[in-house]
Each structure stands twice: as C-alpha cells, then as structure tokens.
Amino acid sequence: LMTDPKGDRSKGPSEQDDPDLFTRIVDSDEKGVYVSGAKAHQTGCINSHWIILMPTIRLTQNDKEYAIVGAIPADVKGLTYIYGRQSCDTRVMEGGGDIDLGNAKFGGQEAMMILDRVFISWDKVFMNGEFEFASMLVERFTCYHRRSYVCKTGLGDVLIGAAATIADYNGVPNVSHIKDKIIEMTHLNETIFAAGIASSHQGHKMKSGVYLNDDMLAQVCKHNVTRFPYEISRLAQDIAGGLMVTLP
Numbered sequence: 001l002m003t004d005p006k007g008d009r010s011k012g013p014s015e016q017d018d019p020d021l022f023t024r025i026v027d028s029d030e031k032g033v034y035v036s037g038a039k040a041h042q043t044g045c046i047n048s049h050w051i052i053l054m055p056t057i058r059l060t061q062n063d064k065e066y067a068i069v070g071a072i073p074a075d076v077k078g079l080t081y082i083y084g085r086q087s088c089d090t091r092v093m094e095g096g097g098d099i100d101l102g103n104a105k106f107g108g109q110e111a112m113m114i115l116d117r118v119f120i121s122w123d124k125v126f127m128n129g130e131f132e133f134a135s136m137l138v139e140r141f142t143c144y145h146r147r148s149y150v151c152k153t154g155l156g157d158v159l160i161g162a163a164a165t166i167a168d169y170n171g172v173p174n175v176s177h178i179k180d181k182i183i184e185m186t187h188l189n190e191t192i193f194a195a196g197i198a199s200s201h202q203g204h205k206m207k208s209g210v211y212l213n214d215d216m217l218a219q220v221c222k223h224n225v226t227r228f229p230y231e232i233s234r235l236a237q238d239i240a241g242g243l244m245v246t247l248p
Helices: 061-066 131-169 176-201 215-225 228-240
Strands: 024-028 032-043 050-053 068-073 079-084 110-121 125-128
Touching: 024 061, 032 068, 032 125, 050 110, 061 131, 068 110, 125 131, 131 176, 131 215, 131 228, 176 215, 176 228, 215 228
Parallel strands: none
Antiparallel strands: 024 032, 032 110, 050 068, 068 125, 079 110
C-alpha cells in the first residue's frame, strides 16, 4: 500500500500539522516496530491476506520515521478499514445469469485504512529509516503498476464490441460516421495496449536478475488510461444512444 492522505501537498511528511497524514514508525522494541497513520484509496485491500506498507513520496533526513516498509496481516490488531461503496457493488448478489464478463462473481472495492500502533515484527520489516531509497522504491513500484493499466483495454474491447453490436441492431453499421467512431475507439484502445506492451518489451535485466520494464513508456500507458477510456465511452454513447443506458 503506497498512497497516504498527504494533507497539505506543499509540505513533506515531517512538516504536516497532523503527523498521521503519512504512515510512520511511532515506537519500536526488541520484537519489532509500531506504526500509525493512514493509507488511502487501497483497491482490493479487504480481499487480501497480507498487506505491504511502503512510502508514497521522496523522503528527506527529517522524514526518517516515515521510511518504513513492512508486511502486516490484513486482520492485524489496530487496523481499521473505512469501506468505499461503489454504485454497482451489490450487482454480484442480484443474479442475472452470465450477462457480465470479467470479475462477474466478486465485487471490487477501495478502502481508507487507519493504522493505530500496528505492530510489525522485525522479520517483516524491509525498510527502517533508509529514507534515501524511498524515491527509488516509489519509482520502481509505479513503473510496474502503471504498465499494468494496460488491463483497461480489455474493458475497451468489450465496449467497442457492444457499440458495434448496437449499431447493427439500429441498422446503421455501414454509415460512415458510425464506422469512423468505431475506428477511433479501436485506435485509442490499441494505443493504450501498445504503450503497455512496449514498456514490457523494452524492459531490462537488473543486477538481482529481475526485469524492470521501461519507465517512460509505463508512464505514457498510465497517462493514456487517464484520457482515452473516457473518450471511448463518449463515442460509444454517440453510437448506441439511449439504448446503452436503458437496455441493461
């Protein structure tokens, strides 16, 4: 888990009025460390067995107590989840046969996690005050994570296929502006896919033996995902009209 609430974004962790806006070490003994703070927007955390806490930004000498990486059980004492509801998070309990694709049987979620003196044993502590490595850790994590956003193209494939099918139902599959929009949707979707695949293809072997994908192309993949799926959805609405909203 990386993202902290952050508070005043112009200030570092040690400069905040509330020290719990970033996760930090508050105590230690011969058995391990105790951490307090919060982690925000944590996708899938309630589904997990173990959770790894890590920094979210570059740290300085004054932020040493915030330079903590450690693993905790998801049900550890002192950890509270504030569950984020989604508009369709009960859909999986409502039946409907096999109409849904992908994660059709289990709901996703995000949660705010509040840590109040959560204990981490020394054998589960992987960073303890080494603030100078925080930025490298963040960069390498995001390099993998942002490349993984290529998964959004699966949703795009389904949406493009659905829009084309409704164009068939409406009797307009060969109308020029309909074809142009489907072509544009495909172009945008495959551009996301291309950036993600290229990032992996341009990966290089590290001294440890693991491969790290191309950082720049991973960031491009993420930026594409912050823009293109919404344009694909807009074009799908142009093609399908009100049916896309009311037919389900």
